Each structure stands twice: as structure tokens, then as C-alpha cells.
Amino acid sequence: MPDAALEVWGDPIEHSLSPALHSAAYRQLGWDWTYGRRRVTEAGFAGELAAAAPTLRGLSLTMPLKTAAFAAAATRDDRAELTGAVNTLLLRDSAPRGFNTDVGGIVRSLAEEGIAGFEEVRIVGAGATATSALVALAELGARYVEVAARRPLAIAPLQDLGDRLGMTVRPVPLTADAFAPVPLTIATLPGGARLDPLAADALAGAGGLLLDVVYGHWPTALSAAWDRAGGRAVSGAGMLLHQAVLQIRIFRTGDPAEPLPDEAAVVAVMRRALMGG
Template identity: 65%
Template structure:
């Protein structure tokens, strides 16, 4: 039986923008759990001290930037996605220590499948940071065998190429400021929300990019989303924002906090997922 009155939080810096409190509150309300979910501004330097202050009433943490690396190092155990990605966005707090998970990978994969991409053979990634790592893993789980990575510095693609070799995915580096020649059915943009791209660069990526899946859900539309809309004459049907990924990864976090397992479905999960979607759409 789950303990009543437990506390959970999302940590990061900045943290004011986080939608996690709305998502999690909707889930626990639907599940009939009187759990509290708050937010706390925590940076890398203060992470260990803040973690040490948590008592037994704390069930878990959601981690956003810049804490995914330090949370990875703090975890006593790691699930496979966290181990391969080097990033933890979820800590389950237990008497034997924190257990780390990466639900970003599953969140991207589940949302892509919901938009008709349950199987992907080839795709393009824009960006080479931590989110690109999770996106590459999601594409691998959906069957991708070749992924082109556009980056401002092609040498930054090397860690993704190494990970790709472990996943059975060929990673090809492309310069972001050069025309993307190879046509693909799907492009995943993993750039931060405030990232700026010149129109000619964005248009070159859009020219043969298939459907755009942009992990950004704030700062909308992004420069790439605008380029896709220019290509399609204003038709936004081939542009998918990251709000669905946000909801899906949070659902996996709720599974972890409730059952300790991201693969264990929740009671009446469809109703929980609907409540979570409605919570973010309403704001």
C-alpha cells in the first residue's frame, strides 16, 4: 500500500517555467493519492546539499536542466536508458538510496508513435546536446538504422556516433549551416527554445526534412517551425510541438513514483493520461 501524504518535487535552474507540478498534480488527483508535488530552484553546486536534506516523506524528484548529469552521478542504480544516455531526469528516493531513470527517451518514443511514427528507418536530428542523446535512443527504439545529425560543430557529433554504434544506428554528421541534402521522413529538433537560426539555414533543413518533431513546447513557434510553415505555405500539419513528449515522459515518472517501474501501467491509465493532457492544455 502506498504511503499517504508523500512529497515530490521538480528541481532545476531556472524552474519557474516547469509544467511538471500541473501534470503530476492532475495524475495523483485522478489516482486518488494525496501526494504533494512542488518545485525548487536548485543548481549543480547545491544539488548534493539539497538532496541530503530530504526526509523519508519524499518519494521522488523530477530533474530538469542543468541537473541531469549530477543526478546521474548521484543515483545508486540506473535503468538502461539512464545508463546509456548519461542523464537522469527522475530519481526514486528509497531507504537504500536514490534510483535513477531517464523517461525522456520513452516520452519521445511514445509520442512519436502516437503521431504515426511507431516505426522509423531513417531520420535527422538537429542539435547535438543532451536532448539529442535521448532523441537518438528513442529513434533506435523505434527501429531507426541511420540518423543524420545537424550541428554547428560536426566534431560535437562524435559522442552521438559512439552511442549510435552501441545501439546499431549509423550516425552521419552534417553541418547545420550547409544544405541538408539527404531527404528524410522525419526531423527531430532538439535545440533549446531560445535558440536562433537564420532563415536560410532553417529553410535548408526544412527543404527535405519530412515531418518536424520539435521537442520545444514553450518559445513557440521556433525558427525551424516557422521554416516548415513557410515550406508548406502556412500549413502546420507537418509540425509537431513537444508538449506531447512532456506529458508522456511525466506519465512514465508517475509510474515510477507509484510502482517503482516505468513499464508498469497505472490503474485506469487512460483516464490519468487524459487528465494530464487537459492540465497542460488548460494553461
Template identity: 60%
Template structure:
């Protein structure tokens, strides 16, 4: 009897994850009888779990707080993971780590009709902001403003930007005004309290909003964009496209190699979300 191919998503917490829905739909569309489950794993338990049952899995999707520890555990990294210091896709065989969040952002923004920008803004300076900055560089941005409560993390983003030939500037989140940009990437965690007045000032200067949040929708930022009649999208598009790139990794070993019948696979994943 053949041992079933198994994959999992790990994180802490993990009950909210939509990855099992997305991946199961993809493998069914591909005609693969693969099993995809979720497991609650803390950062402290990651190494021991990986060396235990995790080593028998074909692949792992990783959410917070495991992206940094997975980066340190990987022996081989793709360029996006190397740049961001974060791994959300892990292949135990060969201990290969990838960051598909960057590609998920790029594909989601392009799906909204934005093929490229020269300037943009990131709201928040946490871990997701690193992926957002690399994504903006891939979209052609050369000047990125970061609106953040804390200046320290922006210094690190500026160093990353310099390696990408992107000038990163900092604006306090409570600034009286913001310079106009055609695209805003919001990376604040869901449920974070934001002064509606601050959200309104960001919306007035922010162009199109692509928010990483999908579970706590609409966010305060989304409400501000809606009040102005400005376009905004939640994080489901990013989630969908980063998952598709993960499926590419788990099936073909390469996030840049399209799947057979990929349009149908993507449609099945999108339908599963709905």
C-alpha cells in the same frame, strides 16, 4: 497524523516548469493525496540538497542542469539512463535513476502516427540529442544524420550510435543541402537563434518535425515547416508522456508498468496542460 507523500521537480531555473500541473492532475486522477512542488536547485547544490530535505521525498523530477549530476548520484540506473548518461527521474530511496525523456519522445512520435523509421535526423548535438538518438533506435532507425554547428559532440553521439547498431553521420548546420529523411527530431534549446534559410533547407528535407521546445513556440524550425505546409509538433507531447512514465515510477516503481486506469490518468494530464 500521517506524513503526506511529497514529490518535487528541481532545476535552475524552475519557475517555468509544468511538471506540478501534470503530476498533480495524475495523482488526483489516481485518488492519491500526494503533494508535488517545485524547487530551484543548482547543479552545485544538488548533492547537499539531496542529502537534506530531498532524502525525505518519494520522488524527484529533474530538468536542466541537473540530469548529469543526478546520473552521477544514482546507485541504480535503468537502461535508458545508462545509455544517455542522463537522469530526469530520481527516487531517493535506493538512489534509483531513470531517463523517461527517451520514452516520452518515442510515445509522442508514435502518437503522431509514426510507428517506425529507418532513417532520421537530429538537429543539435547537446544533451537532449542523446535521448533523441536512443529514442530513434527504439523506433527502428539504423541511419541518423546529426545537423550541428560543432562536430565534437557528434563524435560522442556516433559512439553511442555504434552501441545501438545505428550509423550516425554529421552534417554542418549551415550545409547547402540535406539528405531527405521522414522524421526530424529538433533538440535545440528554446530561444536559440537559427538562420531562417537554414531552417528552410532542413524543412525541405526533414519529413515530420518533432521539436522538443514548447515554451518558445513556434520555433524558427516550426515556422519553416509551416511555410511548406509540412507536419510538425511541439514538445508538449514529449513532456506529457515522459511525465506519465515518471508517475509510473513514483507509483509502481517501474516505467514500463501501466497505471490503473491509465487512459483516464493520461486524459486528466492532457486536460491540465490545455
């Protein structure tokens, strides 16, 4: 495949594992593609994109650039439209095409845990990642989603999105000392977020499997609470891996549904790169 340059942008960006994941995949595929990283602020995004787009095949976007990338995309996939967030830009065409692969990353990560869907689940946190989690849960058939957050007003956009998706979204305070039992909890809090230990233990005692989207700060306050309760907690490493696989599909053909050549082998080398081996 012809040479191509790709990058991941964000602020901060030094911690990103995306270059290791993508570079491992390109080597396995035999592509002479490069994948770098660049610190880009939200204020500087438009100028950086205008200058760099002619030299790049595509971009991965992390915080805080997903909303700016959404605005820059001339077309967007359904997952991006629903979430208002773009984490992948395909630049090889005349106009940028935007995609959200975080949703698919969550779905595929849960599939690895044997989860095809639950009717009632819980999300902890109400930020941008919670929106992707809600769309992923809708795709898995969830109909009732409890959202625990510090600020109840922050849950209102998720309730509106839930209405569009045919789901009931119910807000609860993150400081509660008792929660209804659910088979699955998706935590979308930042890695260093502080959490009342009593609330964390209450969530763990009634939370089923925990998928904590954090992968760089482990254990988190919630995963530690799950450990104390004897529950199972998995990090966001699987989500990171699988959203990257979908990005590479997009960078190759523009279609996130078209598998890569010998994709199982590609995923295997990416997983080893993620684990540092």
C-alpha cells in the same frame, strides 16, 4: 495510497509545467500526494539532495541537473545508462534509483503521430536531449541518423553511442543549404536558438514530420520554417506529457512499464492540464 511529497528541481524552474501535470494526475488517481518545484543549481545539488531525500518519495530533474542526478543514483535503468542522464530519482528505497523517462516520452509522443519507426532520420542539435533522441530512435528501429549541428566535434559522442546501438550517425553542418530527404526530423535545440533562415528552410524542405522538443517557446525558428514549407510540426508537449506519465509509474511502483490504474483517464486529465484547461 499513503501521502507522499515529490518535487521537480532545476535552474531555472519557474517555467516548469510538471507541477500542473503531476498534480492533475494525482487528483485523478485519488492520491494525497503533493508535487512542488525547487530551484536547485548544479553546484548545490548534492547538498540539497542529502537534506531533502528523507522527506521525499521522488524527484523529477530538469536542466542542468540530469548529469548530477545520474551520478547520485545507486542504480540506473538501461535508458539512463545509455544516455548518461537521469531525469527521475526514486527515493523511497535505501539508495536512490535513477531513470531516464525522456527516451520513453519521445517514443510515446511519436507513436501518437502514427510513427512506429523509420530507418533513416535526422536530429538537429547535439546536446543532452539529442542523446535521448538517438536512443529513442534506436528503439524505433532507425539505422541511419544524420545529425546537424553547429559544432561538428559535438557530434562525436553521438557517433560513439550510435556505434554501441548498432546505428550509423553521420554529421552534417547546420549551415548547409541542402539536406537529403528524410521522413522524420527531431529538433533538440533550445527554444530561443537562432538559426540561419536559409538552413531552416532547407531542413524543412527535406525533413518530413518535425518533432521539436521545445514546448514553451512556440513557434520556434524550425517550426516556422516547416509551416512556410507546408509541412507538419509538433511541439515537445507530447514528450513532456508522456515522460511525466512514466515518472508517475515509477513513483508508484518503481517500474516504468507498469501502467497506472485507468491510465487513459489519467493521461486525458494531464493533457487538459498541459493545455491550461
